[in-house]
Amino acid sequence: MPEAWAHLPQWRVLDTDFGSGLHFLTLWRAWRADPQRPRLLHVVAITPQAVPAEALSSPELAAQWHALLPGFHRLSFDDGRVLLTLCVGALEPMLRAQRFEADAIVFSGPAEAVKLVARYARRGTHLTSTTDTQAVRDALAQLGFQVDATQGSGGLRAVFDPAWDVRRREPPPEHLDAPGRCAVIGAGLAGAAVASSLARRGWQVTVLDAADGPAAGASGLPVGMLAPHVSSDDALLSRLTRAGIRATWTELERLLEAGRDWRPTGALERRPDGDVRVPPGWSAQGPNESWPATGAQLASAGLPAHTAALWHPRAAWVRPRALIGAWLQQPGISLRTGARVASLERSGGGWRLQDAAGATLAEADRVVIAGGVDSAVLASALPLQPVRGQLEWGRVPLADAALPVTPVNGDGHLIAHVPDADGALWLTGATFDRDSRDTAPTADGTMANRERLARLHPGAAAALAPAFADGDARRWVGVRCASGDRRPLVGPLDAAAMPGVWVCTAMGSRGLSFAALCAELLAAHWHGEPLSLPATLAKALNTARL
Structure with a gap:
């Protein structure tokens, strides 16, 4: 491998059977040890079901082994230079779910899957297979692989080098030769x-x-909230926010100081309509993380036990700046x-x-x-549509237990107890004023935010009423951009x-x-x-x- 990837900008591997990650960990160790390694190492690995974290031999891998629902999950290591895209699901649907040109393929599966795997090969792609049957050999040869005739303990080996010009139904992915x-x-x-x-x-x-x-x-707000969207049918937005939060979470852990710049607090999402349904197949034991809130979780946030809400453990407050x-x-x-x-x-x-x-x-x-x-x-x-947003913020009154430590969202949001040099912050809002670019705060915006807070968390609204009455509450306005x-x-x-x-x-x-x-x-x-x-x-x- 080192001879093949020396000084390249990237090396892309397709592994059709992740298992407990031994292939990935071996490749990762080789990449770390090689001074001539490529700038980036990409591994796309497929597994029908993620193994328990306890079965992994790498603490770094286990630390990101969470919320592995069916679908794609991007895990990032070594400052984003080693990327593992774990595809959880049946082999053929996962192979059909994306397209890239692999530099190397590790194959394990039936001969019927070889045709789908061949879609990932470019001329010169090396393939190794732990499935060494005559049917697999024949399928590889028919598709343009030059198969090593010998059979050894290392499994089957082949190189994609067809005697014909390769034609793809879809255009090849864009590939810039070098950064500029x-x-x-x-x-x-x-x-x-x-x-x-x-x-x-x-x-x-x-x-x-x-x-x-x-x-x-709009990115300059004092503190923002990172929380997933959950829908009973696992709609497009729900799947996108899960992927987005995983990507952001990795960056927060890599670059920022927890407790100062961000805090993984979790969040309670109130459901005013009482609908706390989650997608079929989810359970309190996971692998999903979001689940209807328990009485104890509601009580810790100062909300009644009958409140309809979801608990999101993968949520945080963040200082965007x-x-x-x-x-x-x-x-x-x-x-x-x-x-x-x-x-x-x-x-x-x-x-x-x-x-x-x-x-x-x-x-x-x-x-x-x-x-x-x-x-x-x-x-x-x-x-593109401008969407004005006004929020209210201020300093947390000393020893004010009415403001929850855990952020609460739903129709608006409330974040409190954010450390700051001049005293802990609270923040609530925000308005959603379509087609407005006006950055001047308004009394109507403040009133709308206070009414929203009263519905979201009545105890906090009462506790912060003196701040509004005395003029201690401040206002911030930003203009979001929406499609x-x-x-x-x-x-x-x-x-x-x-x-x-x-x-x-x-x-x-x-x-x-x-x-x-x-x-x-x-x-x-x-x-x-x-x-x-x-x-x-x-x-x-x-x-x-x-």
């Missing part, structure tokens, strides 16, 4: 996440923002503030970014528009007219849930990497859906 220079427009959650993902792959990234500093727009700052400090990233990009002009094989006077702000091979509502300046054809279908937009702006210009925007009110996920999808598309989502879910975020 990229300009990212916007220094909020979306832009900072894109910059970090690209820099990790060797890009030199310039982030430009019109404001005086990063996190100046801290995460944005950590992403922008990664090697290979430079930040330029006070730089409002008004137009893009072709320049050789790349792009020139200009201000309103026509002065050049930056030149780059590729551009990513990630400027929230201001993305519309350069991407006017996209269905027409309320899903993020990740993809080329106009591949024919503006090659190399992409967008990563429209995170709505779920920037913490979606920014890291969307950034990794963008980088994977550029480099022909395995996707962290099934193809159907990835298409649900792509600009091509419009």
Whole structure:
């Protein structure tokens, strides 16, 4: 393996039988030990059912071995340079769920599955198989693999080298030969996440923002909430938020200080309609994590025992500014503030970014528009909608037990006891004012938030009433960016007219849930990497859906 992958930007492996992870761990150890290793190691592994965490021999792997429901799960190690996409489910559906060109394949399965596995091979792909039967050998040979005629204890070996030109039904994934220079427009959650993902792959990234500093727009709220969406039919948004939270969680643990920049508190989600149903097959024992709240969990949050609510253990409060700052400090990233990009002009094989006077702000091979509502300046054809949000915040009164330690959400949210140098913070809101860009706080917005808080947590509303009466409560306003279908937009702006210009925007009110996920999808598309989502879910975020 070291001879084959030396100095390459990435090495992609398909493993059709993850088991207890021995193949993955062996490959990971070889990658760590090799000074000429590729920049990134991708392993896509399939398993019909995840083994118990106790069966794993790696504490690092076991630490991320949670919530492994049927579907795709991206696990990240060694600062995001070793990526394991664990596909939980039957072999054939999982093989059909995505497409990439593997550099190596580890096969175990029936001969009938060989045709699907061959879709992942490029000329020169090496295959090893623990299933060494004549039927498997014949199937491999028919599909263009040159099979080693010898039979040994190491199993079957083959190389994909057909005597004919390979033709695929679908176009091959885009694959940039080498990283270059990229300009990212916007220094909020979306832009900072894109910059970090690209820099990790060797890009030199310039982030430009019109404001005086990063996190100046909707990403600049004092503290935000990271929590999943759960629906009884496990709808698209529910599956996307689970994947997004896993991606963000890895970054929070990697980059931020728990207890100061973020805290994995869990969250109680009130269901005003009383519907606490979860998808069929879920149980209190897992592998799902969200489940109807118990009386003890409700009591600890100061809510009556009869309250209809879900408990989300995989939830947290987060200071978005801290995460944005950590992403922008990664090697290979430079930040330029006070730089409002008004137009893009072709320049050789790349792009020139200009201000309103026509002065050049930056030149780059590729551009990513990630400027929230201001993305519309350069991407006017996209269905972007401004959504104003006002929230209220202040300092927690000393020894105030009425404010729950655990965040509560539902119709709005309440976060309290967030450590701060001038006293712990509380925060509640927010309004959802479509088609408004007004950043001035209003008394009507405050009243709406107080009414929302009274429904969400009556005890907290009563405890904070003096803060509002005395003028100690403060207000914050940001303008979110949403798409027409309320899903993020990740993809080329106009591949024919503006090659190399992409967008990563429209995170709505779920920037913490979606920014890291969307950034990794963008980088994977550029480099022909395995996707962290099934193809159907990835298409649900792509600009091509419009």
